[in-house]
Amino acid sequence: MMTERTPAETAALRNGLAVGLATAVYGVSFGALATLSGLDVWQTCFLSLVMFTGGSQFALIGVLASGGLAAGPAAITSAALLGTRNVFYSIRMAPIVGPGFFKRAAAAQLTIDESTAVAIAQPTLAAQRMGFWVTGIAIYLGWNLTTLIGALIGDLIGDVSAYGLDAAAAAAFLGLLWPRLKERQTQAVAVAAALVATLLTPVLVPGLPVLVAAGVAIVVGGFNILGRKGTPDAAPGGNAEAT
Amino acid sequence: MNAWNIVILAAVICVALKTVGYIVPERAFSHPTVARIASLLTVALLSALIAVQTFGAGQSIQIDARLPAVLVAGVLYALKVPFVVVVIAAAAVAALIRAVT
Secondary structure, eight states, rough: OOOOOOOOHHHHHHHHHHHHHHHHHHHHHHHHHHHHTTHHHHHHIIIIIIIHHHHHHHHHHHHHHHHGGGGHHHHHHHHHHHHHHHHHHHHHHHHHHHHHHHHHHHHHHSSSSHHHHHHSSSSEEEEHHHHHHHHHHHHHHHHHHHHHHHHHHHHHHHGGGGGGGHHHHHHHHHHHHHHGTTTTHHHHHHHHHHHHHHHHHHTOTTOOOOOHHHHHHHHHHHHHTTTTTOOOOOOSSOGGGGO | OHHHHHHHHHHHHHHHHHHHHHHHHHGGGGHHHHHHHHHHHHHHHHHHHHHHHHHETTEEEEOOOOHHHHHHHHHHHHOOOOOOHHHHHHHHHHHHHHHHO
């Protein structure tokens, strides 16, 4: 059916499965936190099936958890802004995936941090393709299964703060941020954005402080404050193993 | 806006963003400033969300069991402890502090 796999393709396959498994596990935290933020099990699973991009999913439920349904527009905007990095991943992946409408449609849905990171780390085009599809499919299946499990667990427990799950949400975001903090510029943006969001919380309605804090990225990025010269890589911030 | 409207609208936008690169020619996004802002945007939003989740209580700031929990999480990430373990540990720290105080 297919020709023999090269050593590079085999390595990509293993790499993809490992990252896929590791990532899928934290779908449990997403599922539990989503139901505790006020969504039902179906809405939670819908997010993992259709939206399928962890950062945006966590952002949406994070804003809803603090502001309720009234913070809906801010929640949607936060999710969308976090999803913009997938635009850059899709640009990067398009030549690797190759032509074909259905293949590209499927690839678009699987274009996330981890699949992009594994793909671009491979040495040959065939291995890059292998890495992308294996990682994407493994995470898609695992993430949706563990989301359902987490949602059912969250539905059972009820009171969030008694179990420290509100702190778990912050810890989950920190885990997504951590691998991106390697450079001076990103560290500065992280500190400034946290400060802006905290200071604005008593002043603005829930959800808005996060969006205003995003402006820090536009100012620092636009003027390239503390930045290096040259073109930044459109690759995911950290290596996939770190997430 | 009900919960389904929010969930569906946000999901549709995120899916649309993922398809852009497969439709639009690469040149449109090649400017380094655009790429830089996009990558910093992720950092700023995640960091702001951490701050709000840690200190926010509706429309006010509150320092409670969440702060030590997040600090413990930071230490564990620095020690390269896996994500799931860190998230559970953070929840445990907050729950423990609340049980004691």
